[in-house]
Amino acid sequence: MQDAINQTLRRVPTWPVYVLGLAPIPWLFWLGLSGGLGPEPIKALEHRYGVLGLQFLLAGLCVTPLRRFAGINAIRFRRALGLVAFAFIAAHLLVWAVLDVQALSRVWADIVKRPYITIGMAGFACLVPLAVTSTDRAVRWLGAPRWRQLHRLTYVAVGLGAVHFVMQAKGLQIAPLVYLGVAGVLLGLRTLPSGKRLA
């Protein structure tokens, strides 16, 4: 079963992850332009990009546990998942700054004054060096151990992103807490001793 899945996965190219993964960026933007996101499309677009970014980050975090606990090797897709997540979060940030807040002074004031925005920005800041060092050349340049160490920043970014999502909610909303819980489980799995291989 695992072998069959792994053999199939080996034959799947990675480019569809980019194409299908990134497609919602222009698609949602077009929906926003054409009324498909309701009468207040700015917040809707901001929210959709942000949630998709978090979903792709979490998907990226699934790769290692899948291999460790289920023997499924999807590591070939991890870079694409991470870069797509980065693109969504960058789009989320741009919609917020340019279409929503609309003034650099107010953007800066919000980053400094509003804790949930400070936290979100910190999460994005963690992702920038990861996106920059996502190429094979960067891996060679840094050396694999250092590259892996640096890319543990993903854990910080996911944690901050999930907390940011929880903090922006009004009232006790379930969905953001579910994301925070999933992030917690995926991060927690990494602390299990490596001897505990189930597969």
Next chain:
Amino acid sequence: MRRPAHPLGPADVTPEAVYLNRRQWIAGAMALGAGGRGAASTGLEPNSWDDITSYNNFYEFGTGKEDPKRHAHAMTTDPWSIEIGGMVDRPGTYGFAEIMDGMPVEERIYRFRCVEAWSMVIPWTGFELRRLLDRVGVQPGATHVAFETLYRPEEMRGTRSPVIPWPYREGLRLDEAMHPLTIMATGLYGKPMPNQNGAPIRLVVPWKYGFKSIKSIVKITLVDAQPETSWNMIAPREYGFYCNVNPDVDHPRWSQATERRVGGGLFAGREPTLMFNGYAEEVAGMYAGMDLSVDF
């Protein structure tokens, strides 16, 4: 502008386009007899029926803006009654028709400013709350009015999760409740109130953030102390009792200095938020001497 008792029949419905031509007033001006068209009226083109009925906060039906439109149809609004009690001469459970009987229903175009920094202009139909309070007889000593929204989990799917402690509660000081701008709204654009907007009867207090304008009211109680209000109970640091629109007092999580009119599309600009949502002339006197950054 008077209308016969609610509910309005099809013959009463004014076509939206005609309505817009007829009703380009300064919000609230008619209530005070000021009348006339002013510069402010250009900013008071009402939002479309679609805007007003498809972008709602009504957490009883879900926390998404589109959830109320999708799910509020499940709410039974006929029969409907309001339990009016506390410090009143004639407490009781009043049926909707009984409340509307002889009530002077009028049309009011008000700015509506949500605490989330978006806004609309809404042509309500309704009557002044003070008419109802006068009818039941407010006893001396009463200082505040408490309101409650319907809580019926089998019809309100959002109440099945504990987003807020149900039922939704709101309150006003008695002078705020008796203010001529404060209305009980029963319709929009001359049509009966859609469920997602708080059918069949809701409060509208145009100088306060929208969540003070409690929807689908089933209980009104006259009391002699400041009542508990839902958002204040959940997050007192973010929501005070008064919640007057105030560009100078930020929400801890965002600025209240500007707002965005709903319906402007993806490139809609922001406009400055007005003190008391533009109704300062009418209502500021009620807060004279108060520090509005403390009593926010």
